[in-house]
Amino acid sequence: MAAVEAITQPEIGFFLHGYQPPRQIYLGNGHILDIGLHWNETIYKECYKPLLVDNPPPQLGLTFSFYGTLREWMKKCHPQEFNIMRNNLQDNARPAHIMGDPYLHIIFPLLDTVDQAMLVKIGQKAFIEDMGFHPRGFWLPETAVSNTSLNTLKQNGYDYVVLRDYQLAPPKSNPSHVQTQNGPLAVFHFNSKWSGSIAFDNSSTENGDQFLNRVKSEGGELLTFGMDLETFGHHKKDRDQFLRYILRPQVLQSHGFIPLNIAAKLETPIRETTNIREMSSWSCGHDLARWGKGKDLCNCDDPSEQTKKEKRGARIKLQHHQRRINRQLDKLDPHWQPDFINTFLASREHLFNGQDPGSGVSKLDGSTKRLFKAKMYALIGMTSCGWFFGDDKSIERDIPRLMIQQVEQLL
Helix, strand or coil: CHHHHHHHCCEEEEEEEECCCCCEEEEECCEEEECCCHHHHHHHHHHHHHHHHCCCCCCCCEEEEECHHHHHHHHHHCHHHHHHHHHHCCCCCHHHHEEECCCCCECHHHCCHHHHHHHHHHHHHHHHHHHCCCCCEECCHHHCECHHHHHHHHHCCCCEEEEEHHHEECCCCCCEEEEECCEEEEEEEECHHHHHHHHHCHHHHCCHHHHHHHHHCCCCCEEEEEEEHHHECCCECCHHHHHHHHCCHHHHHHCCCEECCHHHHHHCCCCCECEECCCECCCCCCCCHHHCCCCCCCCCCCCCHHHHHHHHHHHHHHHHHHHHHHHHHHHHCCCCHHHHHHHHHHHHHHHCCCCCCHHHHCCCCHHHHHHHHHHHHHHHHCECHHHHCCCCCCHHHHHHHHHHHHHHHHC
16 A cells, blocks of 8 residues: 555656856957856855755756756866766766756757757767766757757657746646657656746745645646756755755655656656647747747847847857858768767867867868867857847857857858
């Protein structure tokens, strides 16, 4: 009887997105783009260190991403702590609970299929080099999704993605699966109402026991929440302690919950098929217009008309340069993509820490070297942060602006 009761207990889980943009990018001739580097250190002390280094994170109930550009910074600035974090995550359950990424935080549906596939492979290889295992899940930047993106992920061996609940069409059991050209891909979705409460309502996370009592009224077999990892300790001071407390197995058990076990869920036959809302994301409800898709930008984060014009112009230029670079590379070598992937991986440690990535491209001939460097800068320029914020003086807008300059100098 006890075993039956344990199986039927509702599960609870957090999906958390750990990410910082590339804050130091080498521009050539000794010039470095610095995008608020001090923020990484602040957030590390308030969030990443207490949650992931000082103590092993909860083995179950917590699933998170830790993007490539953030790992690059931590490996350089806190190498010993990075190794501690890595060792904290070495057990059989972890490949299901630490999600992979495309290394760069680019809105995937705005890339063509070639670039999507390359970034998936770059992110996959970089993650394995950094963490020592192949992740089973993939966190799409801003959870921006298309069926093409899901097909690419399935083709590259990923088992699941995480989306916001409104990004799926009913029915949507949790998890459901989407049928891709390469087979079914599991989709976990998180509760928008409670996720918003945790992220933006300070009173909701003041008392862990009261929180668990309130969410229990939601009902269902699985209750999941999704937000930035930085919510716990940085955006909301000391809330890392709240997260650790409510994910203690004995605390969950006392409220009638058990922690979400992703691996076990993936081993259980998924009962329902669902469809995604094409071109949707967790941070824009306007078909990705926040990042310039379509004729007009939306009003997410209240951009001025001048900022909208700049954002749209940057996206058009970068997409034009991407197509131009790809065409030129196709003429040089129709099978250039594997070499580019290896070049990117060999350059990443230096490029994203403000150092000359010369060793990564030194063995290439003149035309290939020039185009590969242009391709790297064009991809970096597509980093979503350049469009996310509406403030006219957002420093993140320097990323697309200066990357466009670099590309145009090389072309």
